[in-house]
Amino acid sequence: MSNIKLSEWDKRLLEGKEGKAKQIAMQIIVRMAEVQKAKQLIDISQAHIDGCIYTGEASLKFAETLANLKGEVSVPTTLNSISVDQQRWEKQGVDPTFAELANQLAQAYVEMGAKPSFTCSPYQLPDKPKFGEHIAWAESNAVVFANSVIGARTNRYPDFMDICAALTGRAPLSGYHLDEERLGDVLVDLPKLDHVDDSFFPVLGYLVGGKVESQVPVVHGLNYKPTHDDLKAFGAAGATSGAVGMFHIVEVTPEAPTVEEALGHKPPKEHWKVTMEELQNTWRELNTANDQKIDLIAFGNPHFSISECWKLADICRGKRKHPDVNVLITTSRYVYEEARKQGLTDEVERFGATFITDTCWCMIERPVIPEHTQTIMTNSAKYAHYAPGLVDCNVYFGSIEDCVRTAISGKPQVSEPKWLQRNNDT
Amino acid sequence: MDNNNELKDESVEPLNQSKHITGNVIVAGKGEGEVIATDVPLSFWGGYNSETGDIIDHHHPLYGENLTGKVFVLPGGRGSCTGSMVLLQAIYSNNSPGAIILKQIDEIISLGAIVADEIFKMKLPIIALNEPDFALAQKASYIKVNEYGKVFINH
Numbered sequence: 001m002s003n004i005k006l007s008e009w010d011k012r013l014l015e016g017k018e019g020k021a022k023q024i025a026m027q028i029i030v031r032m033a034e035v036q037k038a039k040q041l042i043d044i045s046q047a048h049i050d051g052c053i054y055t056g057e058a059s060l061k062f063a064e065t066l067a068n069l070k071g072e073v074s075v076p077t078t079l080n081s082i083s084v085d086q087q088r089w090e091k092q093g094v095d096p097t098f099a100e101l102a103n104q105l106a107q108a109y110v111e112m113g114a115k116p117s118f119t120c121s122p123y124q125l126p127d128k129p130k131f132g133e134h135i136a137w138a139e140s141n142a143v144v145f146a147n148s149v150i151g152a153r154t155n156r157y158p159d160f161m162d163i164c165a166a167l168t169g170r171a172p173l174s175g176y177h178l179d180e181e182r183l184g185d186v187l188v189d190l191p192k193l194d195h196v197d198d199s200f201f202p203v204l205g206y207l208v209g210g211k212v213e214s215q216v217p218v219v220h221g222l223n224y225k226p227t228h229d230d231l232k233a234f235g236a237a238g239a240t241s242g243a244v245g246m247f248h249i250v251e252v253t254p255e256a257p258t259v260e261e262a263l264g265h266k267p268p269k270e271h272w273k274v275t276m277e278e279l280q281n282t283w284r285e286l287n288t289a290n291d292q293k294i295d296l297i298a299f300g301n302p303h304f305s306i307s308e309c310w311k312l313a314d315i316c317r318g319k320r321k322h323p324d325v326n327v328l329i330t331t332s333r334y335v336y337e338e339a340r341k342q343g344l345t346d347e348v349e350r351f352g353a354t355f356i357t358d359t360c361w362c363m364i365e366r367p368v369i370p371e372h373t374q375t376i377m378t379n380s381a382k383y384a385h386y387a388p389g390l391v392d393c394n395v396y397f398g399s400i401e402d403c404v405r406t407a408i409s410g411k412p413q414v415s416e417p418k419w420l421q422r423n424n425d426t
Numbered sequence: 427m428d429n430n431n432e433l434k435d436e437s438v439e440p441l442n443q444s445k446h447i448t449g450n451v452i453v454a455g456k457g458e459g460e461v462i463a464t465d466v467p468l469s470f471w472g473g474y475n476s477e478t479g480d481i482i483d484h485h486h487p488l489y490g491e492n493l494t495g496k497v498f499v500l501p502g503g504r505g506s507c508t509g510s511m512v513l514l515q516a517i518y519s520n521n522s523p524g525a526i527i528l529k530q531i532d533e534i535i536s537l538g539a540i541v542a543d544e545i546f547k548m549k550l551p552i553i554a555l556n557e558p559d560f561a562l563a564q565k566a567s568y569i570k571v572n573e574y575g576k577v578f579i580n581h
Contacts, residue, residue, distance in 0.1 A: 024544065031540050035452050035531055050507045056476060056515035062545055138507040158510035158537040213467060214502065214530065241485075243467060243504045243532075288484070362472065362506070386472040389482035389489075 004033050004172075005040045013168055021071030021112075025164035029172065032161060038172035042134055047077040047166035048122045050138030051159035052109050053363055054083040054102040062160060063108035066167070073113040074169035076127065080139045081120045081303065081330075081360035082106045085368075088356065093367040114166065118358040119332030121232065121303040123150060126334075131254060134177055136165035140245075141302045141382065144235035147246040149228065151254040153177045156245040176246050182255060183264035184218030184248050186211075189273045193223065195418035198311075199283075199399035201230040202381030204274075205237030205244075207282040211272065214243040218262040220250045229308050236302050237381035280420055286384040287414065289394030293324070295373040296393075297353075297407045299400070300330035301361035301383040308400070309339040309348065315404045316351035322410035326370055327353035330360045353407075365391060377406050377414075444570075444580040447559045450531065451575030453539040455549030457525030458570035459496045463563070464488050469505025470535065476516040479523075497569040498523040501560070502532040513538030517550050525551045525571045529560040553577055 012018055013026040033041060051063065083102035084094055110116050117125055122137070123145045129135045131151035137143050138157040146152045155175040157165065165171045175181050188208060193200070208217050217238075226234070226249070238244035248256035256262035299312065312329070321327050329348065331339070336357050339345050345355060356368070361383045366373075369391055376387055377396040384397040396414050398406070405413040466487055468474065473483035479494030503509055513535060516522040526535060531554045539550040551571045555563055562579055563569060570578040 028537075028540060028544055031544070032533065032537060035536055035540075036533065051511060053471075053508050053511070055471070055508060055511040056519070058515045058518035058542075058546070059511045061518075062511075062514070062541060065545060140505060140507050143507070156507060156533065158534040159508050160510055160514075160537055160541045161533070162507075209504070213504065240469070240505050243502065285485070385485055388484040390472055 004030060004038060007041070010041055010170060019070060021066045021069035022167050024066065025167040028160065028164045029168060029170060033172035033174070036172050036174040038174040040173050041170040042173045042177060043169055044075060044134050044136045044165055044171050046075050046129055046135050047073065047162055048080065048137040048139060048142055049077060049109055049114055049162045049166060050080040051163055052079050052082050052106050054105050060101060060105050060108070063105055063163070066163065067108040067111045071112045071167050073166040075166060077114040077166040078117040078122045078125065079106065079109055079114045081363060082118050082358055083363040085356050085358045109163070112163070112167070117332060117334065119303050119334070120360050121305065121332065124303065124305050124332065124335055136162060136171045138162035140239035141232065141236035143245050144239045144247065145232055147176050147182070148235060148248065148253050149231045156243065180264070182246055183216065184262045184268065185215035186217045186270045186272055187259065187263065187268035188217045188219045189271070190219065190221040191274060191276055193419050196224045197399050197417060197419065198230060198233070198379065199417050200419050201226060201234040202237045203279060203283050203286065205234035206241045206286060206381040206385070207274070207278055209238030209240060209242030209244045212242055212244065214245070215269070216246045216248065217244065218248045218250065218256065218259060218268065220259055222249060222252065226252060227307065229305055232302060232305070233380065240382045240385045276420065283416065283420060286381055286397040287395070288388055289375050289396045289412070291375040291394055292411060294375050294377050294396065294406050294410060294412055295325065296369060296376045297325060297327040297403050298361055298376050298378040298380070298383055299328070299403065301378065301380040303360060304329050304331040304335060306335055306338050309335065309344040311400060313344040313347040315401055317347055319351055319408055321352035321407040324410050325407050327351070327407050328356055329353055330356045333357045362386060362390070377403050377412065379403050444578045445562065446576050446578045447555065447562070448576055449553040449555040449559060452531065452536045452552040452554060453543055453550060454573060454575050455551035456571065456573050457497065457551045459524035459568070461499055461566045461569050462488065462491060462493060462496045463499035465501060467502045467504035468500055469503060470509035470512040471506035473505065474512060476512050476519065476521060479516065479521045493523045494521050495524050497525045497527060499527040499563045501529040503534045507534055509534040510538035510541070514542050517542040517548050518546060522550050525553070525569065527560070527563045527569065527577065528552065528554045529557065530554065
């Protein structure tokens with residue numbers, strides 16, 4: 001039936017000798033391998049599961065089917081953000097029926113041996129993978145970070161495939177697991193830019209993702225050293241407007257010491273010179289609001305890092321938010337605990353902001369977003385894209401600093417960032 | 427949608443007047459419907475409501491359109507890995523498109539239909555076409571996919 005060379009272990013699993021759950025998982029993997037035209041499967045060293053987001057009865061039935069069949073993960077496995085904050089949902093007024101279903105889904109995965117890490121930024125956890133490691137991660141922003149910034153190797157594993165890989169420890173040898181698929185396709189030349197701040201990378205990522213779709217971009221000409229937070233924002237945005245699973249930034253990411261190496265010593269399929277106009281249009285596209293007030297500031301899509309907690313604490317030290325504005329930050333329990341030990345959560349809470357753990361903006365609905373909320377401001381291009389469809393709000397997009405200034409005044413403090421201004425143009 | 431006078435009873439018989447093409451069958455199954463086509467990839471999670479069948483991505487050209495029972499012709503997916511679960515939920519609750527025609531193989535969209543087949547024995551046909559055939563499908567008004575993965579296109 002198939003041209004895939006299976007190992008003895010793969011065959012054992014397919015025959016059901018390691019139990020029904022692993023058999024189902026292997027059947028799904030083999031079908032996907034056929035779709036991907038993979039010739040064999042490989043071992044993966046860890047998995048990150050995105051399927052723990054509650055999307056309806058079917059998601060729960062799938063997970064419970066595997067858990068009831070005594071499925072157990074074969075490799076270290078982390079869990080993505082879930083649909084509720086397990087410690088705070090009651091206080092937040094979340095519907096108990098929904099919370100119950102969301103918790104049941106998370107529990108099914110925990111029963112199979114996954115760690116309750118509950119984060120969409122698993123690369124911020126202590127056991128993150130290393131360069132060259134084959135892994136099976138789902139969650140689009142985690143995938144692009146693992147491939148591009150860490151140099152680990154994962155495909156954009158769909159939900160369901162993540163648990164199948166975790167149960168079997170196997171995945172099709174295809175896509176970004178292969179050297180040649182990791183090479184750049186599109187050479188992206190940047191215009192000369194000054195005064196780059198943290199709002200630049202999400203804008204650039206959103207622009208690049210929309211243009212390259214699922215190809216691998218090689219970003220060249222950046223005269224600024226991005227932080228991991230910048231790279232997170234860039235990747236998350238590119239994996240929103242497009243299907244970017246891997247990018248290179250020359251002299252920044254580990255597989256791009258030079259343009260030539262990033263492209264595999266071949267000419268690029270496409271050479272794109274980004275203009276200031278394109279960046280300006282993208283920035284405008286992310287700002288869909290035109291209101292005089294702000295109801296909510298949303299930080300932490302993807303989950304806030306410890307360095308972002310430091311940055312936010314520094315900016316809001318000694319200040320207080322406007323009483324009509326809610327400021328919510330989503331992060332993992334792990335980062336929250338680190339931030340607490342370093343006194344950062346106190347600082348941020350004195351400003352009037354509130355932390356939420358376990359869940360993230362992609363899953364948060366009302367009433368966690370207060371009922372009256374019409375206008376949101378965020379530093380995340382990913383959330384600026386999804387929020388209008390998910391929670392029916394208008395969105396302003398800006399740097400962390402602009403978000404804090406807005407939170408204090410209660411009115412949108414949105415001005416075109418300095419790096420976008422015309423005198424930058426060459 | 428263009429009127430097609432040659433089609434008297436399009437739902438029962440194969441579309442005799444139509445061109446038929448074959449593609450890469452990702453999930454086999456029967457399906458047919460009016461065509462809704464786009465050039466822009468879609469994230470099913472965050473871009474599509476599995477309960478109503480509506481496209482909810484405000485940044486997508488098909489924002490507000492309904493996909494239930496239609497043949498959805500799109501180049502591929504973008505965005506979230508959770509798209510597979512959202513599509514599964516749509517299939518599970520009988521709100522899904524009648525068939526999906528892709529230009530590139532898309533793992534996230536495909537897997538939702540593969541799991542529906544493996545776990546729930548429910549079939550949403552998904553076929554990937556080469557570029558010229560995909561362009562034909564995009565311009566079609568009605569498409570029928572048979573259980574062998576043949577795609578009947580009517581303009």
